[in-house]
Amino acid sequence: MPSASSARPGRVRAVRPVGTRTVLALVSGTQDVLALQAALLEAPLPGQQDVLAAAETVMVRAESPAAARRIGQALLELDLTAPAEQAGGLVVIDTVYDGEDLAEVGQLTGLGADGVIAAHTGQVWTVAFAGFAPGFGYMVGENQALEVPRRSSPRTAVPAGSVALAGNYSAVYPRKSPGGWQLIGRTGAKMWDLDRPEPALASPGHRVQFRAVRDVVTLNPEPSDEATRDGSQQALPATTSGLRVLSPGIHSLIEDLGRQGHSALGVSAAGALDRASLRRANRLVGNAPSAAAIETVAGGLRVEAIGDQVLAVAGAPSALTVVTPSASPVEEGGGTEDRQRTVPAAAPFALLDGEILTIGVPDAGFRSYVAVRGGVDVPAVLGSRSTDTMSGIGPKPLAAGQLLPSGGAAESGVVGSPEIQPDYPSGGVTVLDVVPGPRADWFDQAALDSLCAQDWTVKPESNRVGMRLQGTPLERSRTGELPSEGTVAGAIQMPPEGLPVLFLADHPITGGYPVIGVVVDHQLDLAAQVPIGGSIRFRIAPEQPSPKQTSPEQTSQRKASN
Numbered sequence: 001m002p003s004a005s006s007a008r009p010g011r012v013r014a015v016r017p018v019g020t021r022t023v024l025a026l027v028s029g030t031q032d033v034l035a036l037q038a039a040l041l042e043a044p045l046p047g048q049q050d051v052l053a054a055a056e057t058v059m060v061r062a063e064s065p066a067a068a069r070r071i072g073q074a075l076l077e078l079d080l081t082a083p084a085e086q087a088g089g090l091v092v093i094d095t096v097y098d099g100e101d102l103a104e105v106g107q108l109t110g111l112g113a114d115g116v117i118a119a120h121t122g123q124v125w126t127v128a129f130a131g132f133a134p135g136f137g138y139m140v141g142e143n144q145a146l147e148v149p150r151r152s153s154p155r156t157a158v159p160a161g162s163v164a165l166a167g168n169y170s171a172v173y174p175r176k177s178p179g180g181w182q183l184i185g186r187t188g189a190k191m192w193d194l195d196r197p198e199p200a201l202a203s204p205g206h207r208v209q210f211r212a213v214r215d216v217v218t219l220n221p222e223p224s225d226e227a228t229r230d231g232s233q234q235a236l237p238a239t240t241s242g243l244r245v246l247s248p249g250i251h252s253l254i255e256d257l258g259r260q261g262h263s264a265l266g267v268s269a270a271g272a273l274d275r276a277s278l279r280r281a282n283r284l285v286g287n288a289p290s291a292a293a294i295e296t297v298a299g300g301l302r303v304e305a306i307g308d309q310v311l312a313v314a315g316a317p318s319a320l321t322v323v324t325p326s327a328s329p330v331e332e333g334g335g336t337e338d339r340q341r342t343v344p345a346a347a348p349f350a351l352l353d354g355e356i357l358t359i360g361v362p363d364a365g366f367r368s369y370v371a372v373r374g375g376v377d378v379p380a381v382l383g384s385r386s387t388d389t390m391s392g393i394g395p396k397p398l399a400a401g402q403l404l405p406s407g408g409a410a411e412s413g414v415v416g417s418p419e420i421q422p423d424y425p426s427g428g429v430t431v432l433d434v435v436p437g438p439r440a441d442w443f444d445q446a447a448l449d450s451l452c453a454q455d456w457t458v459k460p461e462s463n464r465v466g467m468r469l470q471g472t473p474l475e476r477s478r479t480g481e482l483p484s485e486g487t488v489a490g491a492i493q494m495p496p497e498g499l500p501v502l503f504l505a506d507h508p509i510t511g512g513y514p515v516i517g518v519v520v521d522h523q524l525d526l527a528a529q530v531p532i533g534g535s536i537r538f539r540i541a542p543e544q545p546s547p548k549q550t551s552p553e554q555t556s557q558r559k560a561s562n
Contacts (some may be wrong), residue, residue: 010032010035010079010080010081011027011076011078011079011080012025012026012027012032012036012075012076012078012080013026013027013028014026015072015073015075015076016437016438017068017072017435017437017438017518018059018435018437018438018486018488018491018515018518019435019488019490019491019518019519019520019521020065020068020435020518020520020521020522020541021061021062021063021064021065021067021068021521022059022060022061022062022068022488022518023059023060023062023068023071023072023075024057024058024059024060024438024485024486025057025058025059025060025075026056026057027056027057027058027080028056029056030055030056030128030140032080033053033054033055033056033057033058033129034053035080035081036053036058036075036078036080037051037053037058039078039080039081040058040060045060045070045071045074045075046067046070046071047062047063047064047066047067047068047070047071048060048061048062048063048067048071049061049062049063049260049261050260050261050263051263051264052131052263052264052486052509052510053129053264054129054131054138054483054484054485054486054510055128055129055138055167055169055483055484055485056483056485057483057485057486058486059485059486059488060075061263061488089206089207090124090206090207090208090209091201091202091206091207091208091209092208092209092210092211093163093172093187093189093202093208093209093210093211094187094188094189094211094213094216095120095121095163095185095186095187095210095211095212095213095216096185096186096187096212096213096214096215096216097113097116097117097120097163097184097185097212098185098186099162099163099164099182099183099184099185099186100183101151101182101183101184102116102117102183102184102185104182105146105148105165105182105184108148108149108182109145109146109147109148111145111146116146116184117184117212119143119145119146120146120163120165120170120184120185120210121209121210121211121212123141123142123143124141124142124207124208124209125139125140125141125142125170125207125208125209125210126139126140126205126206126207126208127139127202127203127204127205127206127207127208128140128169128204129204129510130200130203130204130264130265130266130509131263131266131484131486131508131509131510132171132177132179132266132484132508132509132510132511133173133174133175133177133192133266133390133391133508133509134174134192134199134200134265134266134267134391134393135172135174135175135191135192135199135200135201135266136171136172136173136174136191136266137171137172137191137200137202137203137204137206137208138169138171138484138510139169139170139171139202139208140168140169141168141170144168146165146168146170147167147168148165148166148167148182149166149167149481150166150167150180150181150182150481150496150512150513151180151181151182152495152496152497153180153495153496153497154178154179154180154495154513155178155179155180156178156461157176157177157178158173158176158177158178158179158181158183159173159176159186160173160174160175160176161173161186161187161188161189161191161216162179162181162183162185162186163183163184163185163186163187163210164179164181164182164183164184165181165182165184166180166181166182166481166484166512167481167483167484167512169484170210172187172189172191172202173191174190174191174192174391175192175391175392177390177465177508178465178466178508180495180512180513186216187216188216189201192391194381194393199265200265200266240306240307240403240405241306241307241309241405241406242306242307242309242372242376242377242403242404242405242406243303243304243305243306243309243372243376243403243404243406244303244304244306244401244402244403244404245301245302245303245398245399245400245401245402245403245404246302246303246304246356246400246401247300247301247302247400248296248300248301248397248398248399248400248402249296249297249298249299249300249301249302249359250296250297250298250299250300251296251297251298251397252294252295252296252297252301252397252398253294253295253296253386253387253389253395253397253398253464254292254293254294254295254376254378254385254386254387254394254395254398254404255270255271255272255273255278255292255293255294255295255369255385255386255387256271256272256278256290256291256292256293256375256384256385256386257271257272257275257278257279257289257290257384257386258270258271258272258384258386258505259271259381259382259383259384259386259388259393260383262382263486263509266391266509267382267388267391267393267509268388268390268391268505268506268507268508268509269489269505270384270386270387270388270389270390270391270393270394270464270505270506271384271386271505272293272295272369272386272505273295273367273464273504273505273524273525273527273528274315274367274369274525274528274529275524275525276422276525277314277315277367277368277369277421277525278293278295278314278369278371280312280314280346280369280419280421281293281312281313281314281315281369281370281371282312282371282375282409283416283419284312284314284346284347284348284371284415284416284418284419285310285311285312285348285371285372285373285410285415285416286310286348286373286410286411286412286413286414286415286416287371287373287374287375287409287410287411287412288375288409288410288411291371291374291375291376291409291410292375292376292377292378292385292386292409293369293370293371293372293375293376294369294370294371294376294398294404295367295368295369296359296367296368296369296370297366297367297368298361298362298366298531299318299359299360299361299362299368300359300361301357301358301359301368301370302356302357302358302359303351303356303357303370303404304354304355304356304357305351305352305353305354305355305356305357306353306403307353308350308351308352308353309350309351309352309372309373309406310348310349310350310351310372310373310415311348311349311350311351311357311370311371311372311373312346312347312348312349312370312371312415312416313345313346313357313359313368313369313370313371314345314346314368314369314371314419314421315365315367315368315369315421315424315529316362316363316364316365316366316367316368316424316529317345317362317363317364317365317421317424318345318359318360318361318362318363318368319342319359319360319361320342320343320344320345320357320358320359320360321340321341321342321343321357321358321360322340322341322342322343322349322351322355322356322357322358323338323339323340323355323356323358324338324339324340324341324352324354324355325338325354325355325356326338326339343357344418345421346418346419346420346421347418347419348415348416348418357370362424362531363426364423364424364425364426364529365424365425365426365529365531366424366425366528366529366530366531366532366534367528367529372404372406373406373410373415374406374407374408374409374410375406375407375408375409375410376404376405376406376407377404377405377406377407377408377409378395378404378405381393381394388506389463389464389465389506390464390465390506390507390508391506424529425526425529425530425531425534428535429455429535429536429537430526430527430530430534430535430536430537431536431537431538431539432519432520432523432526432527432536432537432538432539433519433520433523433538433539433540433541433542434451434452434492434517434518434519434520434538434539434540434541435517435518435520435541436448436516436517436540437515437516437517437518438515438518439482439514439515439516440516440517442476442477442478442482442494442514442516443474443475443476443477443494443514443516444475444477447474447475447476447477447516448516450472450474451474451492451500451516451517451538452537452538452539452540454471454472454537455471455535455536455537456469456470456471456500456535456536456537456538457469457470457471457533457534457535457536458470458530458531458532458533458534458535458536459532460532460533462532463504463506464504464505464506465503465504465506465507465508466493466501466502466503466504466507467501467502467504467527467530467536468499468501469499469500469501469502469536470499471499471500473497473498473499474494474498474500474516475498476494476496476498476514481512482512482513482514483512484510484511484512485510485511485512486509486510487503487507487508487509487510487511487515488503488507488518489503489504489505489507489521489524490502490503490518490519490520490521490523490524490527491503491507491511491515491518492515492516492517492518492519492538493511493513493514493515493516494513494514494515494516495513496513500516501513502519502527502536504524504527504528505524517538519538520541
């Protein structure tokens, strides 16, 4: 893949690989970003799947590694013509300036807290691009008086409505989420609402004026029936066929193969973390590969059949117990006696009306997938039934008493034959292949060697957004801040503290910490099965790995040799 080109105005300066199926085009500034984005949207390149503009880059997702290499070459040959400017409307955002980092920002800028407030409200901001999360707009001001670095370690939870600064941008967090920006205030403005014709309150091109107030008034409060709207707590008739959740276990969600092509809105693909296991479970019950199913972690899920159902459980191997309640009195005890049986994993089985399935603690791995014939029939949002824990789009986490209807997603008249599953992590070290970059040049060779020479432990703070890893911190070889740019699942992002975060399916669309490497796409299923407390070792992937050599179903756990 080409890595550089002469830095001429109106041309792509360089193209860097982002894993195996994505490339990052580096350009000279905002105008070239907009020009390249417009060109790719107007005339997509062969194999192009998605385009994401950021501060000084445009990321292009391809359908295959070969297509990514062709796109990388084509990008270097494009002539960029600036698109016609489009002036957006003015959005006024009332803000209470009492953020946790206001005093520190005052010190960093030399303005003091009052000066920060005056500078933030005294200029008009323009949304340059969207990213990180739906409704999160990167706003550029009229001056650079408020340029500040991100926090050395991102917060695990930033409250919704937080008004923040990072680099030369300002933004408002649309919902509670992780984040490393400096918090200077809060607003009640609803930045993202799927019930509006334009979900984003301030989208690229809009101008924004912040207005200081003493208290906030929440605009467009969440409707009381929102859970019904997104399908998470949908009330169903008693005759509905499907599953009743008796216990959701530690954490259970509805997932399919995700919502593709919405990154420009700040919406990640989400979807099942172990895609191969989801496809396997659906295949076994005769569903389409992308049918919605239940993703559950660490066992404990209990569901009851409403009407006769056909199910299959794939992923982390666990004991699967079916209890058939009996209404017949026990002759000597005077009560009733339930019948119990076990069913195999990765095989279809009947769960008759009233029977209860319990998933035990996995013997290996971390995530299991429960498919029901016909698919879990909850409303689709932006073309997918997946829960996106980062953005809040899609069904809420499963709750006890919830009814999940089975729908019409079956595409085969017969169920599948039992299948052999791959090995799953069960102690030891799981090795993941990594393509260096796109920002490996922010680290010296010693840091790159250290990334692959040690075992990283998965911290309890990990989730579907990313796996936080503990080990010996890595040091950057350069200082300063990286302008926000697109990210992908599998990216190994490095905050200043030097501890990696391995992005998973619900990752933010853009980020401002350098990515030292990206796990190859076909091993993300394996990464999803590493439990909390498990160990990971990274290994530099061979040049131009071919997915034909190792499919997701063939990928298995490998032990590192010490």
